[in-house]
Amino acid sequence: MTAPEEPAVVPLATPELVRSLHRDVLTPSFPPAELMGGDELVDAHATGRLRSLGVVEDGRVIAGVVGEWFPDARVLLVLYLAIAPGRRGGGVGARLVAAALDDWRALDPLLVVGEVEHPAHHVGSEAHGDPVARLRFYARLGARVLALPYFQPGDGPGGERVPALLLVSFPLGQGTADDVPAAPLRAFLAENLRGSEGTLADDTATRRLLDAARGDRVALVDPADPTALATAPVGLLAPSETHAPPR
Numbered sequence: 556m557t558a559p560e561e562p563a564v565v566p567l568a569t570p571e572l573v574r575s576l577h578r579d580v581l582t583p584s585f586p587p588a589e590l591m592g593g594d595e596l597v598d599a600h601a602t603g604r605l606r607s608l609g610v611v612e613d614g615r616v617i618a619g620v621v622g623e624w625f626p627d628a629r630v631l632l633v634l635y636l637a638i639a640p641g642r643r644g645g646g647v648g649a650r651l652v653a654a655a656l657d658d659w660r661a662l663d664p665l666l667v668v669g670e671v672e673h674p675a676h677h678v679g680s681e682a683h684g685d686p687v688a689r690l691r692f693y694a695r696l697g698a699r700v701l702a703l704p705y706f707q708p709g710d711g712p713g714g715e716r717v718p719a720l721l722l723v724s725f726p727l728g729q730g731t732a733d734d735v736p737a738a739p740l741r742a743f744l745a746e747n748l749r750g751s752e753g754t755l756a757d758d759t760a761t762r763r764l765l766d767a768a769r770g771d772r773v774a775l776v777d778p779a780d781p782t783a784l785a786t787a788p789v790g791l792l793a794p795s796e797t798h799a800p801p802r
Contacts, residue, residue, distance in 0.1 A: 564654035567607040575616040584637035620651045628742035633669035665739040667725040676719035698723040699775035703767045706790035708751035709799030718792040734772040741768040752799035760796045
């Protein structure tokens with residue numbers, strides 16, 4: 556018996572495919588606070604700020620990965636990685652990441668990072684997935700957790716922040732590193748905060764995050780080791796820090 560052909564991973568190069576990605580994959584997979592609007596997603600692809608790859612069946616996207624390029628820092632953020640409900644499993648996610656990392660190497664990034672909910676601070680759901688399983692998936696790909704108290708910036712002035720996320724670093728070469736250079740990471744953190752929130756806030760959560768990347772190197776933690784993961788700082792937010800500063 557012939558083995559079924561693995562689905563092809565292709566660039567999502569048209570507005571129609573990007574809208575399908577948003578409607579059919581991202582909206583069912585992410586809570587509203589973590590997801591940009593469909594029009595914004597299309598516009599950001601048109602400018603080149605975002606680039607996506609996915610699996611397409613009958614003109615509809617069933618799985619996709621979205622990368623956001625930060626040229627000044629030379630860091631790429633895996634903004635979204637998701638598979639449509641009912642289509643998960645079968646190794647599609649791993650193929651997506653492998654294809655994306657191969658595609659993004661043309662940019663010569665210093666780091667490729669991604670956001671994952673901390674499993675000790677976020678509860679899984681049938682709609683939005685299981686943080687424990689997601690972190691285990693990233694660990695299998697060789698990703699390591701950066702020792703930073705990370706939170707997702709708010710979407711625009713006054714936008715809601717998402718606390719207690721883990722920022723992971725994907726391997727770009729052979730072997731497993733113990734740390735990464737702090738300078739591009741610090742530049743990315745500042746650029747991401749300014750670009751998302753419209754300013755670099757002067758609050759404790761922001762200062763704590765940036766201060767964690769002020770040395771020469773930032774340590775990496777194995778997400779598959781519960782004891783090691785417990786040593787990573789957590790980006791919790793005080794009540795006054797749950798939203799980006801208003802304009």
